[in-house]
Amino acid sequence: MKSPAYSYIFLFLGVFALSTSAIFVKLADAPATITAFYRMFFSALILLPFLMGNKNNRKELGALTSKQWEFGLLSGVFLAAHYGLWFASLDYTSVASSTVIVTLQPLFSMAGGYFLFKEHFTKGAVLGCIIAILGSVVIGWQDLQISGEALFGDILAFVAAGLITAYFFIGQHVRKKLSLVPYSIIGYASSALFLAIFAAGQQQPFFAYSEKTWLYFIGLAFVATILGQTVFNWLLKWLSTSIVSMSILGETVGTVLLAYIILGEVITLQQGIGILLILCGLALFLLQQRGVRTE
Numbered sequence: 001m002k003s004p005a006y007s008y009i010f011l012f013l014g015v016f017a018l019s020t021s022a023i024f025v026k027l028a029d030a031p032a033t034i035t036a037f038y039r040m041f042f043s044a045l046i047l048l049p050f051l052m053g054n055k056n057n058r059k060e061l062g063a064l065t066s067k068q069w070e071f072g073l074l075s076g077v078f079l080a081a082h083y084g085l086w087f088a089s090l091d092y093t094s095v096a097s098s099t100v101i102v103t104l105q106p107l108f109s110m111a112g113g114y115f116l117f118k119e120h121f122t123k124g125a126v127l128g129c130i131i132a133i134l135g136s137v138v139i140g141w142q143d144l145q146i147s148g149e150a151l152f153g154d155i156l157a158f159v160a161a162g163l164i165t166a167y168f169f170i171g172q173h174v175r176k177k178l179s180l181v182p183y184s185i186i187g188y189a190s191s192a193l194f195l196a197i198f199a200a201g202q203q204q205p206f207f208a209y210s211e212k213t214w215l216y217f218i219g220l221a222f223v224a225t226i227l228g229q230t231v232f233n234w235l236l237k238w239l240s241t242s243i244v245s246m247s248i249l250g251e252t253v254g255t256v257l258l259a260y261i262i263l264g265e266v267i268t269l270q271q272g273i274g275i276l277l278i279l280c281g282l283a284l285f286l287l288q289q290r291g292v293r294t295e
Contacts, residue, residue: 007238008286010231011247018228019254021220022095023262025087028216030209032087033199035217037206039083040192042221047185047230054181061182071174072183076190078167084195086160092153099255100136101157107133108165109245116169119240121288128284132249135277138270139252168232168241175236184233188225246285253278 028035051057064072089098106129113119121129167187174183199206209217232244253275260267267275 007235011235011239011244012250014228014231014235015247015250016228016254017223017231018248019251019258021224021228021251022090022099022255023258024216024220024224025090026095028213028220030213030217031199031202031204032091033084033195033202034204034206035220036080036083036087037192037195037199038217039220039225040079040188040195042218043225043230044185044188044192046221046226047181047188050181051185057179057181060179061186064178064182068174068178069186071170072178072186073190075167075170075174075183075187077194078163078170079187080191080194080198082160082163082167083191084198085156085163089153089156089160092156093150095255095259097150097154098157099252100139101154102161102164103136103249103251104133104158105161105165105168105245105248106242108162109168109242112165112169113240113242117172117240119242121242125285125288128281128286128288129246130281131284132246132278132281135274135279135281136249136252137274138277139256139274141270165241165245168236168244171233171236172241175233180230180234180237184230187233243286247282249278250282 025032025035030038051061086098086102089102110119110121110126110129114121171183171187196206232248235244256267256271256275
């Protein structure tokens, strides 16, 4: 992408789309694994025409090396585990708490970026990361619960944060030589397969859900995944995992705003302060790290 400005515009549009995830999941009346399965399954179906209808995509898929297949399938494993654990966490803890914890991805991505890709961070970028994470904690602080059940949900969300970061690191490596659609559809389809096997093992029903729940499944696939997750996969060709993961902190902001618009929830002063901190932290980080790209 020639203009970094366009990269950041698409990045923030993707973050806003991803912000719908927790709301769709909370509204869907289905087990966590089933919700995650249909999110990945419908996402793969949506992308399938772009794979089959494009000669270059078909040719590229057919020419994949065994190593590329391994990375693609591994990304599916991480993605399946991420969504399965995160959606499950929403059954034990609040949306705010789960979203705040699962968006702590920069803690993993900055460490991984430094050790795996020799990525260096300025003091200003680290400060921006700390400010944004602080803002995320401020938003969810009043909903953080001290109980055995809530703590279990928070732990699930934290592990999910590490898993999605691993998924993005694979993408940062693979997307250098593999186009968006083949990479995404391999990850989504394999993720759906792993989730289906797990759900079947748990004897969870795949059908008999309400019309609204099916619409929420489709919303998760089209809005949160295609317009959110897939945009991130696309941007990994030009932006580092640390920048993508850092920007996902903005998901907390988007979730609060959408809860206000859709659910009529009031934005408190505390949440307003948290939003301001996140935006300031993101701006500082991106300005400091704007020169970092995936070569």
